[in-house]
Amino acid sequence: MKIKQILSPAVVSTSLKSSTKEEIIRELLDLLVSAGYVSDKDEVFAALMERERKMSTGIQHGVAIPHAKTKAVKNLVACIGLKPEGVDFNSLDGQPSRIFIMTLSPIDRVGPHVQFLAEVSMVIKTEEARAKILQAKTAQEVLAVFGA
Amino acid sequence: MAHEMMLLALQLGVILVATKLNGWFFSRKLKQPRVLGELVAGMLIGPYVLGAIPLGSLGPLFPPVGGTIPVSPELYGIATVGSILLLFTSGLETDLPTFLRFSGKASVVGFGGVIASFFLGAGITVLLHPEVGSIMAPEALFLGTICTATSIGITARILGEIRRISSPEGVTILAAAVLDDVISIILLSVVVGISAVSMGGQAIAWGSIGMVALKAVGFWAICMIVGIIAAPHVTKRLKGLESLGVMAEISFGIALLLAGLSEMAGLAMIIGAYITGLSFSQTDVSMEITERVKAVGEYFIPVFFAVMGMMVDFQAVGSVLGFGILFSLIAFVGKLVGCGLPSLFVGFNLRGALRIGAGMLPRGEVTLIVAGIGLASGAIGPDMFGVAVMTMLLASVAAPPLLVQTFKGGSGYREQLVESDGASMVTIELEFPSERTADFVRRSLSDAFRSEGFFIRAIEGSVRSWQIRKEDMIFVMRRRTAHLELAAKHEHEAFARLMMLETLVDFQEFVDSIKSMEQPEMMGAGLLMNMFATQQAKED
Structure with a gap:
């Protein structure tokens, strides 16, 4: 799966304004709604929060990967948001989250959804890549790190 | 004709x-x-x-x-x-x-x-x-x-x-x-x-x-x-x-x-x-x-x-x-x-x-x-x-x-055949409380891989193993009693971990739903009660 087929500058925000987990998820979701990828915002928000309730998607080193399966999208969609100051996301290592990669995938469709999540996560595996993303001023600079 | x-x-x-x-x-x-x-x-x-x-x-x-x-x-x-x-x-x-x-x-x-x-x-x-x-x-x-x-x-x-x-x-x-x-x-x-x-x-x-x-x-x-x-x-x-x-x-x-x-x-x-x-x-x-x-x-x-x-x-x-x-x-x-x-x-x-x-x-x-x-x-x-x-x-x-x-007996080939490079593989292991639980999670994991577009086949042998494959990505899943493991190449390790994580999250939800279920013994009693009621009706 090509990251550049999924990500575009329209779904990248280099300065998220929110300061709580719920608000961050809403703000990220707004990116996808504005891009016209999501048909039912409330349903998707509920699905994302339900996933967070089961287990936080805040992984390590300031990275969070909120994701859900929903009927409100036709294909896999994703967006990226940055909050250099960090937000408490109940992450596994207790560190505030700074880089957010949100993915939504259709429920009843076979496809490389988790695989996409894994591929994106692999790009920001190194400290160097994460620092480069957080220093980015424009969406293009962020996407350049992902090779998109 | x-x-x-x-x-x-x-x-x-x-x-x-x-x-x-x-x-x-x-x-x-x-x-x-x-x-x-x-x-x-x-x-x-x-x-x-x-x-x-x-x-x-x-x-x-x-x-x-x-x-x-x-x-x-x-x-x-x-x-x-x-x-x-x-x-x-x-x-x-x-x-x-x-x-x-x-x-x-x-x-x-x-x-x-x-x-x-x-x-x-x-x-x-x-x-x-x-x-x-x-x-x-x-x-x-x-x-x-x-x-x-x-x-x-x-x-x-x-x-x-x-x-x-x-x-x-x-x-x-x-x-x-x-x-x-x-x-x-x-x-x-x-x-x-x-x-x-x-x-x-x-x-x-x-x-x-x-x-x-x-x-x-x-x-x-x-x-x-x-x-x-x-x-x-x-x-x-x-x-x-x-x-x-x-x-x-x-x-x-x-x-x-x-x-x-x-x-x-x-x-x-x-x-x-x-x-x-x-x-x-x-x-x-x-x-x-x-x-x-x-x-x-x-x-x-x-x-x-x-x-x-x-x-x-x-x-x-x-x-x-x-x-x-x-x-x-x-x-x-x-x-x-x-x-x-x-x-x-x-x-x-x-x-x-x-x-x-x-x-x-x-x-x-x-x-x-x-x-x-x-x-x-x-x-x-x-x-x-x-x-x-x-x-x-x-x-x-x-x-x-x-x-x-x-064909009975040992190898007929002088050199040792080099198996696929096992050293470059990582194995992620999970231990469950029972064999049935491990097998349940194994089935859920298989389904999760299928929904990602993978094909799965059982490998014959003493240990229950499955090959999970899509194009050049290959994983091997094994289950020994209550122990479940997934072997992956280094470059696919993150994917394997995420797949296992998502399966466990689903499993947790399943366990929670079981806990909220009506008492199984009450359900069983209900079944038996109905059975005898039917019997009674027939006799009438």
């Missing part, structure tokens, strides 16, 4: 019942390959034995048919489909990387077998039949060619049954047998050319003979290369149909097309079928295709073996029994020495050489094709055709038990 079709239905019914029962008898009671039972069943029920007995107004079930093939064209057609299915699955089950790795060795073995068999076969004919004159006489040429072809079908079936198709010997035998058939057909075209010339008293047209040979080799090489490159793209497109059944059926359609094309190019149909199978063997859906095609093969392949058995005309064999036995022995020696000896020089030990020699013994469809053409062209008479059939029969009957025997 209606009568022919009715007869065909009856023939097929009798063939299936006879081959299945005799195959079962041979494999379970005599501990011999099933194929032998099917072959013998064909001999017994065929037009030269029981099949000739008239059954009232119906007449004989297998009435003798004129020409080289003693069964009806309809039945022979079904048998041909069986041989295509057989070779298609043989190709699918071949481990292509090992096949390519051993193709050099297979060439040495194949050529060794062909050269030794041809000269021994032609030589003994000249020696024992003074009227034949020289090795260039049509009769000698045909009998030499008859010796050269190997039946991949019989060997493939046995290797499949004893699970040795992908062993170094197995792959070498199959690759060499395919080469043998290609060489035999080329040789046949050359022999036919020379025979026509010597019988007609004209000058030999070496140019046209060379063209036929070139066309055959070219077809083989082009199909192999195109097939291997195109198959992954074809399956990728077919996956869009979202039906594994349709994908398997279309791939068999391609096998039939290539079989027809290979016949057009002057090669045997089975070669096209084998190449198609070989091409699909490297795709991530090969197991799914194999499983489905094999199920169909169970109905058609026995017909092929039965028809092979039916070709044996005991009377024709009777008149040349002495020469036939000697010729068969020579054909045996030709392959054992011709294939076994060179294999000693390409990495195999004595045990491996014997296995390869034995594996190359069976003669089959190509032998019959060669003999049939020889008979039709007048180059050989019915007696020598009988010898060819006898050779095919003796080799096919003697080879399976011999092959099974030789």
Whole structure:
């Protein structure tokens, strides 16, 4: 799966304004709604929060990967948001989250959804890549790190 | 027409019942390959034995048919489909990387077998039949060619049954047998050319003979290369149909097309079928295709073996029994020495050489094709055709038990085969409170992989293992009692971890929902109460 087929500058925000987990998820979701990828915002928000309730998607080193399966999208969609100051996301290592990669995938469709999540996560595996993303001023600079 | 079709239905019914029962008898009671039972069943029920007995107004079930093939064209057609299915699955089950790795060795073995068999076969004919004159006489040429072809079908079936198709010997035998058939057909075209010339008293047209040979080799090489490159793209497109059944059926359609094309190019149909199978063997859906095609093969392949058995005309064999036995022995020696000896020089030990020699013994469809053409062209008479059939029969009957025997014991390959680089794999492990829990999570994980577009197949062995595959991504999942593990290449570790994590999250939700369920004992009591209530109502 090509990251550049999924990500575009329209779904990248280099300065998220929110300061709580719920608000961050809403703000990220707004990116996808504005891009016209999501048909039912409330349903998707509920699905994302339900996933967070089961287990936080805040992984390590300031990275969070909120994701859900929903009927409100036709294909896999994703967006990226940055909050250099960090937000408490109940992450596994207790560190505030700074880089957010949100993915939504259709429920009843076979496809490389988790695989996409894994591929994106692999790009920001190194400290160097994460620092480069957080220093980015424009969406293009962020996407350049992902090779998109 | 209606009568022919009715007869065909009856023939097929009798063939299936006879081959299945005799195959079962041979494999379970005599501990011999099933194929032998099917072959013998064909001999017994065929037009030269029981099949000739008239059954009232119906007449004989297998009435003798004129020409080289003693069964009806309809039945022979079904048998041909069986041989295509057989070779298609043989190709699918071949481990292509090992096949390519051993193709050099297979060439040495194949050529060794062909050269030794041809000269021994032609030589003994000249020696024992003074009227034949020289090795260039049509009769000698045909009998030499008859010796050269190997039946991949019989060997493939046995290797499949004893699970040795992908062993170094197995792959070498199959690759060499395919080469043998290609060489035999080329040789046949050359022999036919020379025979026509010597019988007609004209000058030999070496140019046209060379063209036929070139066309055959070219077809083989082009199909192999195109097939291997195109198959992954074809399956990728077919996956869009979202039906594994349709994908398997279309791939068999391609096998039939290539079989027809290979016949057009002057090669045997089975070669096209084998190449198609070989091409699909490297795709991530090969197991799914194999499983489905094999199920169909169970109905058609026995017909092929039965028809092979039916070709044996005991009377024709009777008149040349002495020469036939000697010729068969020579054909045996030709392959054992011709294939076994060179294999000693390409990495195999004595045990491996014997296995390869034995594996190359069976003669089959190509032998019959060669003999049939020889008979039709007048180059050989019915007696020598009988010898060819006898050779095919003796080799096919003697080879399976011999092959099974030789494959007992250790490796026949001198070098240690390097397994896939296990060092670059990481294993992620999970421990569960019970075996049932571990198996439940294992099933959920399989479903999760399927929804990501992966294909899963069980691997046979003492530990329950599954191969999870999509294109070049391969994972191995194992479950030992309550322990579940997933092995992945380093570059796919993050994906494996995320998949396991998502499965566990779902599992947690499942556990929570169970906790909120009504007391199971109350549910059980409700069921029993209802049962007795029904009983009561009935009594009323």
